[in-house]
Amino acid sequence: MLNLVLFxxxxxGKGTQAELLIERFGLxxxxxxxxxxxxxxxxxxxxxxxxxxxxxxxxxxxxIVIEMIKSKLDANQDAKGIIFDGFxxxxxxxxxxxxxxxxxxxxxxxxxxxxxxxxELVKRLLNRGKDSGRADDQEQSIIENRIKIYNEKxxxxxxxxxxxxxxxxxxxMGSVEEIAARLVAVVEKL
Ligand code: ADP
Numbered sequence: 001m002l003n004l005v006l007f008x009x010x011x012x013g014k015g016t017q018a019e020l021l022i023e024r025f026g027l028x029x030x031x032x033x034x035x036x037x038x039x040x041x042x043x044x045x046x047x048x049x050x051x052x053x054x055x056x057x058x059x060x061x062x063x064i065v066i067e068m069i070k071s072k073l074d075a076n077q078d079a080k081g082i083i084f085d086g087f088x089x090x091x092x093x094x095x096x097x098x099x100x101x102x103x104x105x106x107x108x109x110x111x112x113x114x115x116x117x118x119x120e121l122v123k124r125l126l127n128r129g130k131d132s133g134r135a136d137d138q139e140q141s142i143i144e145n146r147i148k149i150y151n152e153k154x155x156x157x158x159x160x161x162x163x164x165x166x167x168x169x170x171x172x173m174g175s176v177e178e179i180a181a182r183l184v185a186v187v188e189k190l
Pocket of ligand 1: 010032053055059061085088
């Protein structure tokens with residue numbers, strides 16, 4: 001299985017690029033943010049709990065997201081590969097993920113890290129908030145909180161994957177097509 005972690009701060013363009021990559025390489029797109037928003041839309045207990053954190057720009061508990069990932073892996077065992085978007089987001093999630101993947105005889109093949117400047121992130125997220133109606137994209141203070149949490153809890157994952165020689169940094173500034181071409185070039189080598 002070609003399992004890739006698409007990584008980067010909120011607003012880096014992970015969702016957009018994941019859609020292009022799944023088409024190009026015949027992979028499955030698995031976004032924990034999308035999964036959580038479906039739970040909220042369906043009004044499940046998990047959704048109700050998750051929403052409290054998401055609305056403030058905080059992370060949902062590691063246990064919740066790892067359970068979601070396990071059930072998706074169970075349901076997609078014959079997938080050619082999966083692009084993980086927005087997961088893992090903490091070192092604890094990455095460690096648990098490595099353990100879980102062993103059960104599926106799989107591993108993370110590479111981490112693609114989209115590198116984008118902070119000012120550009122805030123601009124993109126506020127713009128997205130106008131169209132998407134996502135509550136966590138509407139307010140500058142919530143956006144800033146998400147970026148802060150990214151810097152504190154999520155960005156250490158670059159070191160985690162670098163230690164496994166799996167980190168691939170990709171310039172995330174420029175047009176969607178330019179960034180896609182850079183990602184494709186990396187994936188083709190994996
Ligand atoms: P973005 O990358 O733009 O912040 P996501 O859709 O990936 O958007 O995430 C939205 C929110 O969902 C996050 O702010 C967080 O509250 C929650 N979330 C998504 N994935 C995870 C995860 N792996 N661990 C904890 N919380 C998560």
